[in-house]
Amino acid sequence: MTRAARETFQTIRDLIRFGVTTFNEAKVAYGHGTDNAYDEAVYLTLSTLSLPLDKLEPFLDARLTAAEINSLIQVFERRVANRLPAPYLTHEAWHLGYRFYVDERVIIPRSFIGELLAERLAPWVADPDAEINVLDLCTGSGAIAIQAAHAFPNARIDAIDLSMDALKVAARNVADYGLSERIRLIQSDLFSQLSRERYDLILSNPPYVNADSMQRLPPEFQHEPSMALAGGKDGMDLVRKILRGARTHLNRGGQLVLEIGHERRNFEAAFPEMAVTWLSTSAGDDAVLHIAQDRLP
Incomplete structure (x- = not known):
């Protein structure tokens, strides 16, 4: 992605939209905590930004720093390029309210x-x-x-x-x-x-x-x-x-x-x-x- 394209992103809402499009176009597979592109993008966004996983709405229009935008784009790109399940990217898995550390x-x-x-x-x-x-x-x-x-x-x-x-x-x-x-x-x-x-x-x-x-x-x-x-x-x-x-x-x-x-x-x-x-x-x-x-x- 070019620098000019990155500069069009400003808010969490922008990045979630970008994540959904990226995952849909790449036809990634789910089943490791989510079952659709939107939930996957929301989870990776909130986790990468160290935000509460159950509180998206208050942060949707929060403006992101350039470093935060780059970090999120890198996570989305790793998800697609390497086809890594999201929990391996965040090193955590949530199941029935329990949080577990995971890796490969x-x-x-x-x-x-x-x-x-x-x-x-x-x-x-x-x-x-x-x-x-x-x-x-x-x-x-x-x-x-x-x-x-x-x-x-x-x-x-x-x-x-x-x-x-x-x-x-x-x-x-x-x-x-x-x-x-x-x-x-x-x-x-x-x-x-x-x-x-x-x-x-x-x-x-x-x-x-x-x-x-x-x-x-x-x-x-x-x-x-x-x-x-x-x-x-x-x-x-x-x-x-x-x-x-x-x-x-x-x-x-x-x-x-x-x-x-x-x-x-x-x-x-x-x-x-x-x-x-x-x-x-x-x-x-x-x-x-x-x-x-x-x-x-």
């Missing part, structure tokens, strides 16, 4: 399990204030573990991931929420580093994207760690391992809550005899399932 070592939090935790997993958890043991498999940024800690204030939580890089990000988020004494981070290939630990509740948003879908992911999603997304040919590689090991690590009456995204058809093909309950979320009734301990293999 972890996928950006968006699990539908968070919606169920906001309701304290009712009616499946009879007493959410009881002292329970919770396991978060494939914790990534630690988002589910942190949300579970708030849903169940007396729970002790183990959060597991194979990636040490992901666990470093999770440690930062756990510390930010002051939960280091309640959430234990463990590097493990699923259950491999657990000996006789048993839990009342296992939560997992594992890699489940099937191989064909992985090939068709927009560039924005390809910036996320593939090991946190790819679930093998039918998306069920990690799911199979979780279902084989979960019963051993659940107390009597324990429960598994498992997210599989858009893979219900592949799940039912892989496990035709398994009795599960599909839970309702904003994604519909087939993205998250519940299995009681005594129904696990």
Whole structure:
């Protein structure tokens, strides 16, 4: 963009309009906190200018300095040229009112399990204030573990991931929420580093994207760690391992809550005899399932 073109911008309103046009013309992909060009431009503008994310109106006609205009244009250009998801540009992700630090070592939090935790997993958890043991498999940024800690204030939580890089990000988020004494981070290939630990509740948003879908992911999603997304040919590689090991690590009456995204058809093909309950979320009734301990293999 030429200097003369930059000088035509004066206000936040001008820059948001420019951002919307830029994103629409570039046909960027969304799904990491926003689903349209306007919300994306507003978020990046407010975040870059260190303004409150919930207060756009008072600032719309505020005049910007040349340095602020240049900073915003650079952010918009990086978003388009590199197809980086917005949270990787700002190093923060917002999910259901929670703020998490993120970078390219972890996928950006968006699990539908968070919606169920906001309701304290009712009616499946009879007493959410009881002292329970919770396991978060494939914790990534630690988002589910942190949300579970708030849903169940007396729970002790183990959060597991194979990636040490992901666990470093999770440690930062756990510390930010002051939960280091309640959430234990463990590097493990699923259950491999657990000996006789048993839990009342296992939560997992594992890699489940099937191989064909992985090939068709927009560039924005390809910036996320593939090991946190790819679930093998039918998306069920990690799911199979979780279902084989979960019963051993659940107390009597324990429960598994498992997210599989858009893979219900592949799940039912892989496990035709398994009795599960599909839970309702904003994604519909087939993205998250519940299995009681005594129904696990």
